[in-house]
Amino acid sequence: MRAVMPFVLIFAAFVLLALLAPLVAPLDPNSQNLLGRLKPPGTTARGIFYLLGTDNLGRDLLSRLIYGARISLSVAILSVVLSGTAGTILGMAAGLARGWTETVIMRLADIVLSVPAVLLAIIMVAVLGPGFANVVLVLALTRWPRYARVAYGQTLSVANMPYVRLARFMGAKTPRILLIHILPNIIGAIIVVATLEFGLMVLFEAGLSFLGLGVQPPTPSWGAMLSTGRAYVATAWWIAAFPGACLFLLILSVNLIGDHLRDRLDPKSR
Numbered sequence: 001m002r003a004v005m006p007f008v009l010i011f012a013a014f015v016l017l018a019l020l021a022p023l024v025a026p027l028d029p030n031s032q033n034l035l036g037r038l039k040p041p042g043t044t045a046r047g048i049f050y051l052l053g054t055d056n057l058g059r060d061l062l063s064r065l066i067y068g069a070r071i072s073l074s075v076a077i078l079s080v081v082l083s084g085t086a087g088t089i090l091g092m093a094a095g096l097a098r099g100w101t102e103t104v105i106m107r108l109a110d111i112v113l114s115v116p117a118v119l120l121a122i123i124m125v126a127v128l129g130p131g132f133a134n135v136v137l138v139l140a141l142t143r144w145p146r147y148a149r150v151a152y153g154q155t156l157s158v159a160n161m162p163y164v165r166l167a168r169f170m171g172a173k174t175p176r177i178l179l180i181h182i183l184p185n186i187i188g189a190i191i192v193v194a195t196l197e198f199g200l201m202v203l204f205e206a207g208l209s210f211l212g213l214g215v216q217p218p219t220p221s222w223g224a225m226l227s228t229g230r231a232y233v234a235t236a237w238w239i240a241a242f243p244g245a246c247l248f249l250l251i252l253s254v255n256l257i258g259d260h261l262r263d264r265l266d267p268k269s270r
Contacts, residue, residue: 004260007253014250018069025063026051030218033058038236053238055228061238064220065246071209071221072250075136076201082140084194087147092178092186094148095155106152109145117142121204125213132215135208139201150193154186195258199251206247222247 017024027048036045037058043050045058052061094105112120124138158164164181172181208214209223217224222243229240 004256007256010249011253011257014069014246014253015073017066018073021066021070025060025066027060027063029059029063029067029220031059038232038239040236041238052242053236055225055239056232056236061225061242064225065222065242068220068222068225068243069246069250071132071215071219072202072205072247075132075139075205075215076198078136079139079143079201080194080198082136083143083197084147084190086140087144088151088183088186088190089178090144091148091151091153092155092182093174095152096159096174096178096182102152105148109148112142112145113149118204118207121208122211122213125208130208130213130216132219135205135214138208139204143197143201146197147190147193150189151186154189155182158182158185192258192262195254195261199254199258202247202251202254 033045033048033054035058036048036050036054037056039045039050039054039058041051041053041061043053045054048060050060050062052065055061055064090105090109094102120142121138124141125134128134128138159182164177167177167181205214206221206223206226209221210227212224212227214223215221225243226240226247229236229238229243232239
């Protein structure tokens, strides 16, 4: 636990900054100061101190990073909740019902998994249009099969347990069996998958925003900030460096926390 504690603190810091963004951000993230554009970190322009410098429109980079954390974390949390809920329900239903239900659900999951996730997300966003809600929906629709496959495999092993057979024999309905007898026994594996998927959702959101298919300007987004900064790498390195560092730290922290949870919740790994 001690080894992963620094990364837990880093993740907690990102969450707190996102929640308290209006209180901790020094400036309005969309406030422009064209006379102070492309200022390096630690400089002052027109009486305003810019700790991490400014971007090509003179906006405070620190404030935009803090508000950008809100977008990345919100998209990741909502997409993980939606995809995890849908995938878990479908996977448990396929594992318990078997027959044609199993065939339809698992073949659909195989079809979705056969298409590269990034390509599928780009196509769906291009069809539905960019925006916060559409990005969450697209990520949820492209990632549910992973939860479904895990839930399906876990349900197959639990469904033959004596207490599940006894519940069926006593007349318990399928929803009750899934909720009371199966879900508590597979939730550990689902939590591990959700933790690992969280970092992937942050990366996908940044990638879509980098391509202009995510949250639209002027809303701050780490991916959009990276896209802007690539044109100024030689003259204003901080515009791309700081969002990239935030993405690196957040995704690394979440992945290491997920590995730790897997070791704690999976008896085989332990």
